[in-house]
Amino acid sequence: MSKTRSRRTSKLPTARSMAPTGNQAADYGARIQEADAPPGATYWKIVGVRHLSPDENRGKHNIYIDAIDEAGQRVRNPDLRIAYTWEGRRDDEPAPPRPLDKPDNEPAGNLDVYKGQVVTAWLQGDGLPSDRVAGLHTDHDDEPASDGGNGNTRFHHSFHVLFQRAQKAAVPVVTDGGQSRPEPAPPPTPAPTQPGVLVPEQWVGVVTATQLNLRQGPGTEHVQIGSLFQGTPVTVTGRVGEWLNVLANGQQGFVHGQWVQRARPGAGEGVTASAGSYAPPADQRITLPPGASAEMGAAAETWNNYGGLLLQHAAELGIDPGVAVAVLVAESRGKPYGPDGRMIIRFENHIFYHYWGKANEARFRQHFTFDPNTTWQGHQWRAGPNSAWQPCHANQAVEWQVFEFARSLDEQAAMYAISMGAPQVMGFNHRAIGYDTVQQMFHDFQADVRNQIASLFRFMRVNGLVDAVRQGDYGTFARVYNGPGQADYYAGLIRQYRAAFDGVRSTAARTLAPAQAAAAPMPSAAAPAPSQAEAGPALDAAWRNQISQGFEQNQTLFRRTMEETMNPQWLRQVLEDHLMLVSGLYLIYNEYWTRLSYLTDPATAPAQLSAITQETLAQVQSWFSRRHTGVG
Incomplete structure (x- = not known):
């Protein structure tokens, strides 16, 4: 910035005298977007925007900024910065905030404006x-100076913007008649909803x-991110009370439902698919029987909500959709959005350090910290350099804060540093999943869960993970998807949730669609593999012993169940109680044999x-104890 500054800038009025x-x-394209602050709140109000005259500017191309307090005095705050961006800004184009540190005879700060920037x-x-x-x-016509010298020429125009610290007044609403009036009380919603959901x-x-x-x-306390004008078509994707979640002009956000009318059928709009x-x-929907575990419940809920999408994408890759269910539950419990309508995110301090903190070390250390040895741990932050440190991952409200x-x-580094939505894809992966910019990824993930789920399969x-998924190699998958530091942990979670899902899904859901079977490549002919007894005698012996014990235990439990249910206990309540017992045992043993099917390493299989087995026996004992004591 300093290379464009000269002593001629002293001709500009100082902040104190303005x-x-x-x-x-406005005739030069300037417009003011009001801050989203509640009435009575302190905020920075733009009280003046001027295009500089040719005599003031003398061929420069800058935006000059001043900030004054309520009394009109210049504000001197070393933390205060000029933030900026421009239309069409690329990922590799930095926009570091600028300080307000110029002397009193100049505007407090300035920005260069280059050809083509808005x-x-x-x-x-x-x-x-x-x-x-x-x-x-700066794309404006030539304006000569009064002395005939260098004034304003095309791509050499400047502006002055004056900010004043002020109290927010009541927000007017512009109505169809063009008159401003206080915002009316919102009408009742068409269908009552739980607040904030x-x-x-x-x-x-x-x-x-x-x-x-x-x-x-969803509310006037949230930041305004844009303006929509009369006649603008919007796609409504959800509702929070009186507020609608909409997609319009490539932006996702919330508007008050009073000012959106349903489009008439036949007008040519493309209506998106229904949530159903x-x-x-x-x-293929799953109905949980009594006694289902929390893991089974999460897997079933994810499948019932998004199984149609999962079947479609899994068929394209020739994989079992149960893998995707397991990944979604492991990453976010299958939740794409929080109760307030914002997508689930996790902010990673060490990633933000990589993309921004290295170049701004002192500033980063004032506000963020992480464990240098296990970088994904020890994440804390604080808003002020003297504030107390707070954990970053307390809840979604804190993550967003x-x-x-x-x-x-x-903005770009911050978006790179968050994992987004149900699959928790990191922002820095935007190009790998088909987005030119991380901002596009962010908006699409916020707009629709379909975009989130599609990104998982993409x-x-x-990344060449399809074969690993087909083979059940979750260690390889987790090393690429979650990083090497926690690969074993996430691989274990995926196995756990895959087993839980397989334990509750129906036979119809378990069967691959015809497209899936067609998509899977046929394996090449190979020599017959050695038998399990030849390849791993210890594992084979353990399997045989375990299966034998399993059948014996099944027979014992069957006799015990028959003895109890065949007694002359004919009351309906007692029969229902016994039915719950049988259903619970079925679930426990179904999950048990499913988990055994994933044992492939002879070295670790016996342990x-x-x-x-011990975990399953404990579940059985707990189930009998609960039944006899009447708990649950």
Whole structure:
């Protein structure tokens, strides 16, 4: 910035002598986007935007920024920065925030504006919301100076923006008649919903207000991220109370439902698939029997919600959809979005350090920390350099708080550092899953769970993991998907949830679709493999002993069950009790034999066999104890 600054900048009025002027540069494309702050809150208000005259500018191409307090005095805060971006900004184009550190005879800070850029700028760093000035560019006609010298020429125009710390007034709403009035009380919702819970909806609507705020979350307390205008088509994907989650003009956000009307059928809009199309066929849905474990419940819920999508993508790769169920449950318990409608994320401090902290070491250390030996652990943060350290991963509200703070420092690096949605794909993988920018990935993941699930299968394909998944090699999968540091941990989780899912899904769901069978390549002919007894005598002996014991235990339990159920206990309640006993035992043993089927390593199989058996026997004993004591 300093290379474009000269002593001519002293001709600009200083912040102390300037009065609010409003937007005087609208004819040059400047527009003000108001900060999303509740009434009475302190924020940075843009009170003046000017296009510099030829005599003031003298051929430069800058945006000059001043910040004043409530009394009109220049604000000197070393943490305060000018944040900015521009339309079409690429991933490899940095936009480091600029300080407000110039002397009193100059504007406090400035930005260069280059040919072709259309810039948006705002203030950040002190925790206050800020108005944004948008649409600033230099592609304007020549304007000679009064002395005939160098004034404003094409691509050499400048602006001055004045921010003032202020209290937020009541927010007006622009109605169809063009008059501003206080925002009306929202009407009752068409269908009551639990506060703060995103209820899926799928329909196409049209904006009816002259101008409608698009917000980051469902409420006026959330940041405004854009504006929609009358007649703009929107795709509604969900509802939180009176607020609609919409996709419009490539942006995902929330608008008040009062100002969106359903589009008339036949108008040519492409209506997206209904939420019900995500589910599996009715005959493949899972009904949990009594006694199902929490792992089984999570796997069944994920399948019942998104099994249709999983079947489709699994068929394309020729893999069992149960693997995808296991990955989704291991990563996020199968949850794509939180109760507030925002997608599930996890902010990784060490990744943010890699993409931003290395170049900003001192600033990073003021706000973030992690264990240097096990970098995925010890994640803490604080908003101020003297604040107490707080854990980053307490809940989703904190994850988003940390992410938004990091985003104010560098949006791209912050998005690279989060894992997103149900599959928890890291932002830095955006190109691998088909997105040119991480911002596109972020918006698509927020827009629809379909995009999240598709990315999981795309990741498998482009990273050569399909064969590993087909062979049940979850260690290889986890090393690529989760990183080598926690590969064993995540591989174990995937096996656990795969076994839980196989233990509860129906025979119909267990069968691969015809497309899946066709997609799987036929193995080449090979010499007959040695028998298990030849390849691993110890494992074979352990298997035979275990199977024998299993049959004996099954027979004992069957006799015990028959003795109890055949006694003259004819009351309905007693018979129902016995039915629950049999169902519970079925679940336990089904899961037991499923887990045994995944034992493939002769070296570890005997120990694993013993551990699994002991766990199963403990489950059986617990089930009988609960039945006889009446617990549960």
